Amino acid sequence: MTTLMAERHPSDPLFRADRLPHIWCPGCGIGPAMHAYAQALVESGIPLDRHVCVSGIGCSGRVPGYLNIDSYHTTHGRAIPFAMAVALVRPQLEVAVFSGDGDLFAIGGNHFIHAARRNVDLNVICINNFNYGMTGGQVGPTTPMGARATTAPYGNYEQPFSLPYLAAATGAVFVARWTSLHLRQLKQAILRAMKKRGLTFIEVLAPCPVGFGRPNEIGDAMEEMMLYRERCVVDHGAPLAALDIDLRQRDRPIVLGNFVDIERPVFDPLAMRRPAPEVEDHAPLARKEQEG
Amino acid sequence: MKDGPAVLEGQHFLLGDHACAEGALAAGCRFFAGYPITPSTEIAERLAHRLPEVGGIFVQMEDELASMAAIVGASVAGARAMTATSGPGFSLMMENVGLAAMMEVPCVVVNVQRGAPSTGLPTLVAQADVMQARWGSHGDYEIVAYAPASPQECFDLTVRAFNTADQYRIPVFVLADEVVGHMTERVVIPPPDAIPKVERKRPRTAPGGDGFLPFQADDDLVPPMAHAGEGYRVHFTGLTHDERGYPATNAEAHDRLVRRLVEKVRRHAWRIEEYEESQLEDARVVVIAYGSTARSARRAVAVAREEGIRAGLLRPITLWPFPGERVRRLAERVGAVVVPELNMGQIAREVERFTHRPVLGVNHAGGAMLPPEPILDTIREAATR
Amino acid sequence: MLRGQSTRVPLDWKAAVLPQGQVYVIPSRCKECRFCIDFCPRDVLTLSTETNVRGYRYPVVATGKDVACVHCEFCSLVCPEYAIYTVEVAGAGVTP
Numbered sequence: 001m002t003t004l005m006a007e008r009h010p011s012d013p014l015f016r017a018d019r020l021p022h023i024w025c026p027g028c029g030i031g032p033a034m035h036a037y038a039q040a041l042v043e044s045g046i047p048l049d050r051h052v053c054v055s056g057i058g059c060s061g062r063v064p065g066y067l068n069i070d071s072y073h074t075t076h077g078r079a080i081p082f083a084m085a086v087a088l089v090r091p092q093l094e095v096a097v098f099s100g101d102g103d104l105f106a107i108g109g110n111h112f113i114h115a116a117r118r119n120v121d122l123n124v125i126c127i128n129n130f131n132y133g134m135t136g137g138q139v140g141p142t143t144p145m146g147a148r149a150t151t152a153p154y155g156n157y158e159q160p161f162s163l164p165y166l167a168a169a170t171g172a173v174f175v176a177r178w179t180s181l182h183l184r185q186l187k188q189a190i191l192r193a194m195k196k197r198g199l200t201f202i203e204v205l206a207p208c209p210v211g212f213g214r215p216n217e218i219g220d221a222m223e224e225m226m227l228y229r230e231r232c233v234v235d236h237g238a239p240l241a242a243l244d245i246d247l248r249q250r251d252r253p254i255v256l257g258n259f260v261d262i263e264r265p266v267f268d269p270l271a272m273r274r275p276a277p278e279v280e281d282h283a284p285l286a287r288k289e290q291e292g
Numbered sequence: 293m294k295d296g297p298a299v300l301e302g303q304h305f306l307l308g309d310h311a312c313a314e315g316a317l318a319a320g321c322r323f324f325a326g327y328p329i330t331p332s333t334e335i336a337e338r339l340a341h342r343l344p345e346v347g348g349i350f351v352q353m354e355d356e357l358a359s360m361a362a363i364v365g366a367s368v369a370g371a372r373a374m375t376a377t378s379g380p381g382f383s384l385m386m387e388n389v390g391l392a393a394m395m396e397v398p399c400v401v402v403n404v405q406r407g408a409p410s411t412g413l414p415t416l417v418a419q420a421d422v423m424q425a426r427w428g429s430h431g432d433y434e435i436v437a438y439a440p441a442s443p444q445e446c447f448d449l450t451v452r453a454f455n456t457a458d459q460y461r462i463p464v465f466v467l468a469d470e471v472v473g474h475m476t477e478r479v480v481i482p483p484p485d486a487i488p489k490v491e492r493k494r495p496r497t498a499p500g501g502d503g504f505l506p507f508q509a510d511d512d513l514v515p516p517m518a519h520a521g522e523g524y525r526v527h528f529t530g531l532t533h534d535e536r537g538y539p540a541t542n543a544e545a546h547d548r549l550v551r552r553l554v555e556k557v558r559r560h561a562w563r564i565e566e567y568e569e570s571q572l573e574d575a576r577v578v579v580i581a582y583g584s585t586a587r588s589a590r591r592a593v594a595v596a597r598e599e600g601i602r603a604g605l606l607r608p609i610t611l612w613p614f615p616g617e618r619v620r621r622l623a624e625r626v627g628a629v630v631v632p633e634l635n636m637g638q639i640a641r642e643v644e645r646f647t648h649r650p651v652l653g654v655n656h657a658g659g660a661m662l663p664p665e666p667i668l669d670t671i672r673e674a675a676t677r
Numbered sequence: 678m679l680r681g682q683s684t685r686v687p688l689d690w691k692a693a694v695l696p697q698g699q700v701y702v703i704p705s706r707c708k709e710c711r712f713c714i715d716f717c718p719r720d721v722l723t724l725s726t727e728t729n730v731r732g733y734r735y736p737v738v739a740t741g742k743d744v745a746c747v748h749c750e751f752c753s754l755v756c757p758e759y760a761i762y763t764v765e766v767a768g769a770g771v772t773p
Contacts, residue, residue: 003737006701009759016527019538021758026708026733031757039754049499049523054365065527065539070520072368073529073539074361075391081325081358085365085373086520088349089323093369093521111361114354181716183754221710269349273293 014038014048015066022066024059027221029180029206030127034063036183037098037125040190041069044094052095054083056108059134059208060100060127077107084120088269094194096123102132102140105161109141116170118267119198124172125190126163126201129208130247137211144247148215162244167201168260169240174200175260177243179228180207182256189258197266205245205254216247232256296345299484306479308443308472309334309376312402313342314479315450316374318487321400322348323373325362327355327381330414331470332404335376356381360388363399367392368528370519372454376402378470379412379421382428389463390429393553395528396507396515398457398492400450402466404473405583407658417470418658419583420635425465426612432550434557436564437465437612439582443477449609455490456564460556461514467611469634471584471661492517499523507549508535513556557613566609567618571597575604577674578622579630580643582608585662589632592667601675611639616646623647628674632667634658650677694770698748698763700738706760709733713752713761719745722752736761744769 008017015038024030041051051069055061057076064071074082079097087095097104104112104126115122131149132138139149142160149156167175174196178186186204193200207213207224218224236257243255265271299318306314313335316324324339326332336352343350349366353359356377363373377385382403392399407413408420425437436456438449450466457464493516497503506526509515518524527537532549534540557564571593572578581589586607596603606622608615623629629647631640632654640653654670656662687693700721707729713736714722723739738746746763753762
C-alpha cells in the first residue's frame, strides 16, 4: 500500500470546507477539538440542522466559522447569554458554546457562573490553552503561576482558576476535562453533554505552540502534546478541589476525567406557572396503620 | 394561573413605562431580557407579569451586557426581543448594539433617561443620552430613535420601533425620559388587527440548496433574514464579512459592508423620520423640543402667541434620523430657533448643522421638567433677532 | 492448570479481525505538526521528502509499513488540519 493523495476529507461536509485550511497555527490543539465536536454532532442522533454553535472572540472563537451548522461568532465574553437566548426561544435546538479560557472566564466569567447557577440548557466547551492566543500570548485567568506571557514578562504572579472546580461549584451538571490528545474520550464526553439537559462544561487542554509554548520553553506543539501524554492521568472520582494545574511541578499529574454528572432542575422561565408534578400522598396510608 | 391577551384592547389610565410594555406585547414581542434600573424597572416588572401570560419569555439577566447579548440571540432565533434600561445600563449595552448593527439583527432598546453622567440622578428626569444613542457604539452605523412625549406615545412608538427594527434589520431605540415613563395618562390600545405589523424579510428560497446568502441584500439594501434552526446553516459574525457571512477582513470588503449598513438607513430616512408641527405656517420663531420638554414648550408657544409673537413648535418624534431637511426649510423663513432640552445642548447641535440662523438653547442638566417660563423668555428674546 | 499460561480466551477470538487501513493524505492542508507520525500506534508514517505548496513536509507511509496500518483512525482524529484519514481495506483484515 502506498500513500494515496486526496482532495477532500470525509469530515469535510461537517465543515465549511471552502474556508479550509483554517487560520490556526501548525500544531494548534483547536483543530482536533473541533473535529471531535464535529464527529459528536454526527453521532448525536440530532440532525445537523438542529445544532447551533455560538462563540466569543479568540482563536477558539473562530470554531463556529468553520462548522457547517447555524453558527454565531459574537462579542468577547458574551457568547453564553446570546446562546442562552437562542436555547430559550427554540428549545428544540442543541446549542453549544465553543470558546476559549479568556473569553469564557475573564470577560465572560460573570455570564458563566450565572448560566451554571441557573442550569441553562447549554453545552459549554472551553479550549484552555493557558493564554490569550489570538492577540499574541497574553496572560489569562488560567495561565499557571510563574508562566511567561507578553503581559507577564517576569512570570505570571496570579493564581489561575481550576475550571472544573469553578464549574462544579457554580452548579454545572456535567463537568469534564480532556485534552486535544484524548480525543476519543473528548468525543464521548461531548456526546454525554448533548444528551444531558442543563449546563454542561468540558474543558479541553490544548497546545498553543506560539502563544504559550514558545515563551515557556515548550519546544513545539508535539512537545506539549507529549507533556499531556506523560503527565495526564484519568481519575473520574478525583476530588474537585484537587484539580488545579501547575505546569512547573513536573511530578504533579494533570487530572483528566468526567468529574461531575448530576441532575438539577433545568432553567425554565415558566417553571412557576407549570402544573406541579404529581406527588404521592402517603398520609392516608399512615393514618390507616395507626388505626389498625 | 391564567393566560391573558397580548393586546389589552380598550382605554386605560397607564403609567408610561407600562404603556411601553403593552406596546411591546401588542407588537408581538415575546422575549424580554433586562436588568432593574430606575426609572425603567416598571417596564421589566410589567413584562415579568405579562409575558408568561402570553407564552413569552422574561429573564432578568445578571447585567445589562448580558441583557443586550440575550436580545440579539433571541432575535436571531426568530423572536421579537426587547430590553429596557436607563443611562448606566445604556452605556453597558453599547457593545452589543454594535453587534446588532453589524449582524443586522432587529431588536428594541428602551432608554428611560435620567440625570447623568454616571450614577447621576437615578429617580429624576434628563434628556442627556441623545447623542449617545446616535454614536454610543464604536464605528459607523445608523440608528433610529423614537422620543415619546406621553404614555400614549410610549405605546405607539414602541410598536413602531419593532416594525422599523424588523424592516431594516437594525437595533432601534425608544428614548423616553423619566417624566414620560413615570407619568400616568390616558392610553388607548386599538384592537389586535388595527396594530400595524411589518415583519422582517424572510428567505425566498427553501433551505438546503446552495442559493441562500445570508448577507446578500436586495435593492432596498436589506438582506432577508434566516433564523437559527431553519436549516439555512447560516454563519453570523461581528467581524467584517461578505455576502456569505464569512469573515472578510480586508479594506475593500469593509468599505462595501459599512457603506451598505449606513446607506440602508440613510436612503430610507425620509420614510422613517417623524415629527409633529404646530403653528409653523407663519412662525417667525421655531421651538424644537422633544419628550417631556415638548409638553412645556407647547405651553410656552401658546403663551407667546397670546403675546403676539408668531411662535411655532416642531416636535421631532424620531430624534434619529433627525428631520434636518425640515429644519433647513423652516429656518429659511424664521428669525431664530429655540431648542429647549434637559441637557447641555445635544439636539441643538443637530439644528445648528441645518441652519445659519441663531439657535438659542434653553438648557438644564436635569432633575426636573423644564418649565414653560424659561422657554418663553427665550422665545421672547428670539423674537427680537 | 499449567502455571503461567491462561486457559481463557475471548469468546469471539476466532471472529476478531484486525483491520487493515489505506492511508489518504491531503498534502496541501498539512502544516508538518507531526502529530500523526508520532502518535500512530504502528509507526506507519514518516515525513515525506517533498514539500507541499506551503513548504511543509507531509506524512507518507514509511518503507516496509505497507500493510501495517490497522485503521485505528487516530491520525484522522488528531490531525489539526483534517489532512489525513484512513479507509478500511475490505477483505484484507487478518485474524490475530
